[in-house]
Amino acid sequence: MNTNDPTMTDQATTLRSMGASTAPTAETSTNRTTRVYSITSGKGGVGKTAVTANTAVALSRLGKKVLILDADLGLANIDVVFGLAPRYNLNHFFAGEQELSTILVDGPSGIKILPAGSGVQNFTRLDSQQKQRLLDGLDLMHNDFDFVLIDTEAGISENVTYFNTAAQEILVVTTPDPTAITDAYALMKLLSTQYHEKRFNLVVNQVQNDEEALDVYRKLTMVSSRYLDISIDFLGSIPADRQMIDAIRKQKVIVELYPSSRITSAFNHLAGTLCSEQLTCKPKGGIQFFWKRLLDLGNRN
Numbered sequence: 001m002n003t004n005d006p007t008m009t010d011q012a013t014t015l016r017s018m019g020a021s022t023a024p025t026a027e028t029s030t031n032r033t034t035r036v037y038s039i040t041s042g043k044g045g046v047g048k049t050a051v052t053a054n055t056a057v058a059l060s061r062l063g064k065k066v067l068i069l070d071a072d073l074g075l076a077n078i079d080v081v082f083g084l085a086p087r088y089n090l091n092h093f094f095a096g097e098q099e100l101s102t103i104l105v106d107g108p109s110g111i112k113i114l115p116a117g118s119g120v121q122n123f124t125r126l127d128s129q130q131k132q133r134l135l136d137g138l139d140l141m142h143n144d145f146d147f148v149l150i151d152t153e154a155g156i157s158e159n160v161t162y163f164n165t166a167a168q169e170i171l172v173v174t175t176p177d178p179t180a181i182t183d184a185y186a187l188m189k190l191l192s193t194q195y196h197e198k199r200f201n202l203v204v205n206q207v208q209n210d211e212e213a214l215d216v217y218r219k220l221t222m223v224s225s226r227y228l229d230i231s232i233d234f235l236g237s238i239p240a241d242r243q244m245i246d247a248i249r250k251q252k253v254i255v256e257l258y259p260s261s262r263i264t265s266a267f268n269h270l271a272g273t274l275c276s277e278q279l280t281c282k283p284k285g286g287i288q289f290f291w292k293r294l295l296d297l298g299n300r301n
Contacts, residue, residue, distance in 0.1 A: 042183025058271035076116035083251030213237030
């Protein structure tokens with residue numbers, strides 16, 4: 001959905017209908033093309049990690065192979081959301097002590113997780129060698145997954161900008177809170193003006209109804225169309241639900257704990273939308289996850 005298109009309601013209706021088709025079947029490993037989404041936010045407290053975790057499980061239930069990369073290298077919490085206690089994490093990888101394959105842990109519904117370390121400051125700012133090593137390590141896995149979801153830290157740190165520019169798609173999570181909207185815009189502005197990112201996806205979390213989510217989308221598109229040369233696709237919204245708090249306390253994803261809930265339906269819809277999105281085959285730049293794979297795909301088309 002382009003920011004200059006005034007037919008907001010019609011487009012939102014179309015977007016909400018996406019994903020309603022039958023679940024896609026899993027592709028064979030030889031034909032698999034990995035889609036890499038950075039899931040990011042301008043501020044903390046918007047439920048970004050919960051969105052990542054539940055979307056991953058919903059994608060897996062659609063027959064997709066999913067990897068979560070916990071990119072909050074100083075304050076990791078993906079493992080906490082799933083109730084896991086991994087022996088190794090990305091800190092061990094960056095220190096040269098483990099390979100990516102040895103720190104992979106199993107999550108629910110067959111998803112895989114690359115956990116980060118908590119309370120360790122050594123790798124909160126990756127140098128060029130560490131970034132390249134991570135690119136090379138993940139490139140070896142390009143046939144293993146349909147989706148890689150990168151749960152970035154909140155804010156606009158150097159690691160946040162790196163993972164957003166290295167991913168194929170950027171998915172910004174915000175809430176109707178005015179400060180969250182302002183910070184989401186600030187993040188997109190930074191990525192647009194300094195890193196030349198032009199396409200963003202938006203999910204509005206903790207909403208009371210669809211109209212509230214669309215109001216957030218309108219506000220962001222209105223200001224971005226005036227001051228930035230970007231497009232924003234509205235992928236959907238997640239309702240506010242007290243059951244989410246219960247799920248977090250129990251260290252379970254809500255799509256498993258309350259499979260018939262309204263919020264689970266929203267995550268299933270979001271997963272269906274991601275599956276139906278057209279893959280962008282042209283890499284954004286020279287340093288991008290699975291960029292060699294994308295180049296090969298582009299050369300075949």
